[in-house]
Amino acid sequence: MQVQRSTLLLLNLLHLWRLLQLVSGHPQHGPCQLIQRSALCNSRRLTSVPAGLPINTEELQLYNNHIQTLQDDSLLFYPLLNTLSLACNSLENLQSHTFQDSKLLENLNVANNLLHMGYQETSEALKTLPRLRVLDLSVNMLDDEMATTLLQNLTSLEYLNLSGNLLQRLDETSFRDLHQLKELDLQRNVMFEIDGAFDSNPKLQRLNLAFNYLPCLTDFHMTQLVVLNASHNFIEWFISRPDTNVTFQLETLDLSDNKLLFFPFLPNQSRLQNLYLSHNSVRFYEDLAENDTILNSTSTVEFYNLNKHTKINVTAQLWDEDLHGDISSVEILDMTANLVEYFPQGFIQKMPSLSRLRMCMNCLETLNLNSEQFSASLYELDISNNRLREITAEDDGLAVLGNLTYFNLSLNDLTRLPSGLFSSLTSLRSVDLSYNNINICRPHEAENSTDMTSACVDWTDVVSLRQLYLKGCNLESIPASAFAGLSLTHLDLSDNSGLILKESLQSLRSTLQYLGLGNTEKQDFDFSHFRSLKFLNISRNSLTHIPPSLLDLDLKVLDLRENRLSTIPSAQANTLAPKLHTIFLTGNPFNCCQTEWFRTFETINVVGQSDIECEDHFLRTHRVQHLKRVLCLEEEGESKLWLILLIVPLCLFFVAILIVFLLTFRPEILQKSIKKRCLKPTSY
Numbered sequence: 001m002q003v004q005r006s007t008l009l010l011l012n013l014l015h016l017w018r019l020l021q022l023v024s025g026h027p028q029h030g031p032c033q034l035i036q037r038s039a040l041c042n043s044r045r046l047t048s049v050p051a052g053l054p055i056n057t058e059e060l061q062l063y064n065n066h067i068q069t070l071q072d073d074s075l076l077f078y079p080l081l082n083t084l085s086l087a088c089n090s091l092e093n094l095q096s097h098t099f100q101d102s103k104l105l106e107n108l109n110v111a112n113n114l115l116h117m118g119y120q121e122t123s124e125a126l127k128t129l130p131r132l133r134v135l136d137l138s139v140n141m142l143d144d145e146m147a148t149t150l151l152q153n154l155t156s157l158e159y160l161n162l163s164g165n166l167l168q169r170l171d172e173t174s175f176r177d178l179h180q181l182k183e184l185d186l187q188r189n190v191m192f193e194i195d196g197a198f199d200s201n202p203k204l205q206r207l208n209l210a211f212n213y214l215p216c217l218t219d220f221h222m223t224q225l226v227v228l229n230a231s232h233n234f235i236e237w238f239i240s241r242p243d244t245n246v247t248f249q250l251e252t253l254d255l256s257d258n259k260l261l262f263f264p265f266l267p268n269q270s271r272l273q274n275l276y277l278s279h280n281s282v283r284f285y286e287d288l289a290e291n292d293t294i295l296n297s298t299s300t301v302e303f304y305n306l307n308k309h310t311k312i313n314v315t316a317q318l319w320d321e322d323l324h325g326d327i328s329s330v331e332i333l334d335m336t337a338n339l340v341e342y343f344p345q346g347f348i349q350k351m352p353s354l355s356r357l358r359m360c361m362n363c364l365e366t367l368n369l370n371s372e373q374f375s376a377s378l379y380e381l382d383i384s385n386n387r388l389r390e391i392t393a394e395d396d397g398l399a400v401l402g403n404l405t406y407f408n409l410s411l412n413d414l415t416r417l418p419s420g421l422f423s424s425l426t427s428l429r430s431v432d433l434s435y436n437n438i439n440i441c442r443p444h445e446a447e448n449s450t451d452m453t454s455a456c457v458d459w460t461d462v463v464s465l466r467q468l469y470l471k472g473c474n475l476e477s478i479p480a481s482a483f484a485g486l487s488l489t490h491l492d493l494s495d496n497s498g499l500i501l502k503e504s505l506q507s508l509r510s511t512l513q514y515l516g517l518g519n520t521e522k523q524d525f526d527f528s529h530f531r532s533l534k535f536l537n538i539s540r541n542s543l544t545h546i547p548p549s550l551l552d553l554d555l556k557v558l559d560l561r562e563n564r565l566s567t568i569p570s571a572q573a574n575t576l577a578p579k580l581h582t583i584f585l586t587g588n589p590f591n592c593c594q595t596e597w598f599r600t601f602e603t604i605n606v607v608g609q610s611d612i613e614c615e616d617h618f619l620r621t622h623r624v625q626h627l628k629r630v631l632c633l634e635e636e637g638e639s640k641l642w643l644i645l646l647i648v649p650l651c652l653f654f655v656a657i658l659i660v661f662l663l664t665f666r667p668e669i670l671q672k673s674i675k676k677r678c679l680k681p682t683s684y
Contacts, residue, residue: 037080041065049074059083066090069118070125072097083107087136093118094125105129109136111161117148123150132156138185139164144174144610153177161185163208170197187211187229188677191579198222209233210254218269223247229254231276238264240325246501247271255280256334266325273329278336278358286344327351335360336382348372360408369393369401369418379405384432388412391421392452398424410434410469416453423460433457434471434492442479459486471516478504492516494537501525517541518559529550539563539584551575562587567594573601580604590614590624598624 008216032041032050032493038059041050046065053060054513057078067089079101091113096288101103108129112242115122115137126132135149135157137185142165151160157178167189174197175181186209194214198204204227215232221241222228226249230238235258240248248270255264260280330351340362348354353373364386370393374381381404391414398418422428441456459465468483475493477500483491484507491508493499501522505512509529517525519540527533528549536550539561546560551572558580565588571591573596576583583603591615598606606612612624620627 008069019598049075051136053078056080060593061085062089066087068092070094070098072100074513075102078102079104081105085109086113087111087192089113091115094122096121096124097128098125099128102129104131104380106131107134108132110140111136112139114140116143116146119146119150121452123152126150127153130156134159136161137161137165141166143167144169151175151178156181157181159183163189165189167191169193171197172199176200182206184208202537223249225250227252230258231255232257234259236261240265240267242268245269263324266327268326270326271329272327274332275327275330276334277338278334280338282335283339283341284344326348329353332356334358335362339363341365343372346372351375354378358382359386360384362386364388366390366392371399374401376400377403379403379427381406382408384408385411388414391417393418393421401425403427406430408432409436412436414438416455417457419451419454422457422462426462426464428462428465430467431465434469434475437472438473440478440482443481459483461485464488468492475499477502480504483507487511490514492537493520494518496520546572554579556580557582559584560588561585564589566591568597569597573597577601577604584608586611592616592622592624592627595624595627
C-alpha cells in the first residue's frame, strides 16, 4: 500500500514539474481566452492542443482549428476536463490513449471532421470514457459499420448526434450498448430502413429522423418516446402497433413534408399534443366506403415485416376513420397543404383540447361551424387558400368559439358569411378576409338584415380586434363608420384599386401602427394625423413624389416599391433617414443624376438595394449601388451640351442651303473662286 502511495505521489510531482516547465517557457494563456474554468481557443489556427492552460480547466473549446490527430498526451495536464469541443477541425482520429487521464469527461463534440478515416482507433479512445454523456459525431462521413464500431460499450451515453453522415440501414446492433440513451439525432443521412434499431434503448425520449429516405413507419411501438420528428422523408404510411394496450408517451409527432396518403394510424392510448402533417397528400375516404359504384375495391391493406424469422402482420381498415387512434389530447393540428375535402363526422369532436387548427391550402368547399363542434379552447383557426364558397353557423353554435383569437379566411371564394359572424366572436384579435368578394356593411345594414347569411361584414362590439386584413376584396369604398369603436393597430387595404376611403380611417388615428394602401391608386392621402403609424405600404400607386405628410411621422418601415419616383429630394431623405429602419424602393424609374438620397440611406436597411435601378440621359439602365459618377454632368455643363447639340445641326443646315443656292443660281461665282485658287500658270 505504501509503495502505491509513493508511486502516485511521484507521478503527481512529475506532472507538476512538467507543468511548471511549460508555464516558464510559454505565456500562461497562450492563444486562448480564459473565463473562469473555461478555455476558449476557437479559430486560432492551432495544430495541437495548447499547453500552459490552468490545470483546473474544466471546459476546452477548440472549434475551427487545424488539428488532425489528438495525441495520447494531448490532454495529460487537464485531468479535470469535463467538456471538450473539437468541431470543425481536420481531425482524422483520436489515439487510443488520448483520454487515459480524462476520466471526468462528459461532453465531447467532434462534429464536422474526418473521423471516418481513423474510426477504429477513435473507437478505442472513446471506450476509456466511463462518464461520457453527450457525444456529437455529426458530419464525419460515417457509414453504418463505422457508427456501430464507434458506439461500442458507450453505456453511459445519453445524447448522441449522428446527423449529416452516410447512414443507410440501421438494425438491432446499431445502438445495442446505449441503454441510457435519451436523445438521438439522425437527420440528414440517407437512411431507408430502421429495422428494430431502437429496441435496446428503453429510455429514448427524443428521436430526429428528418431529411432521410424512409418509405414508411409501420409497427410503431416505441411507447416511451416523447418527441418524434420524421419530417422530410418519403413516408406514405404511419401505423402504430394495434395490439398495444400501454399508453404511449408521445407528445409531438412531426410527419410534415412526406407523402402520406392517409391520416396516420395513431396509438389507441396516447398523450399526443402536437401533430404536424403539413405538405403531404392526406385526405379522408369515408365517402368512398359509402360508394357502392366502386368495383374491385379493397377496404383493407396488410403490412408484413420479417424480424428474426417472425412474421408481424398489421392490417389497416382504410375506410374506417375510427383508426385515427387517440387524438383526445391534441392541441395543435397542422394539416397545411394536403388534399382534405371534408372532415369525417365527429373528427373535430374527438379533439376537445384543440387550440390551433391549420387547414390552409386544402380543398375544403363548405364548413359548418356548428356541426363540426369545435373545441371551446380553440383560439387559432386557419382555413385560408381553400375552395370555400359557404360557411354556415348559428348564433348559439358560435358561442362555443368565444376564445377564438386568430381567424384566417383569405384566398377563398366567399361571397357571403353568416350574419353577425364576427360580432359573435368576442375575443377576436386578428381577422384575414383578403381575396374574397366580401363588402363592408354600411350603417344599420347589418342590423336590419334578417337573412342567415350576408354579403357584407361588420365588426360591431368586437373591441378586442387589433388586426384586420382586407387585401384584394374588390372594395370600391369604405363607409365612414366602418371602423368606429375599434382600436385597430394593423389594417391592410392593399390591392383594392380605386378605393375611396372618405373619412373612414379617422377613428383609427391614435391606434393605427400598420397601414397597407398598396395598389389603391392613392395619390394625395393625408397621413399627418396618424401619429402612431410605424409601418406604411404605399407601393404600386404611381407616386411621382413622397407625400409631404409622411415627414412628421415616426415611421420605421416604408414601402415605396413600383411607383414613379425619379428622385428623393435631399431634404426629405435627411428627414426620413434618422427615423426609418427599413425602406423598399425597387421598381422606381430613378434618375441616375439625382441619386444623392442613396448615400443618405446607407445607414438604414434598404431592401433589395442591389436591384434598385436608374436611367441616364441616354436611357441606359444602371444599378444605383454601382453607379459611376462620370455618367452625369453638372447642370450648367448639361445645358451647354444641349445648346451645342441644337446649334451645330442648324449651322450645317444653313451651309448646305447656301451651297445649293450658289450651285443653282450663281454658278459663275463658284467657278471664278475655283479658278482663282486652283488654276495657276505653269513654268512652261
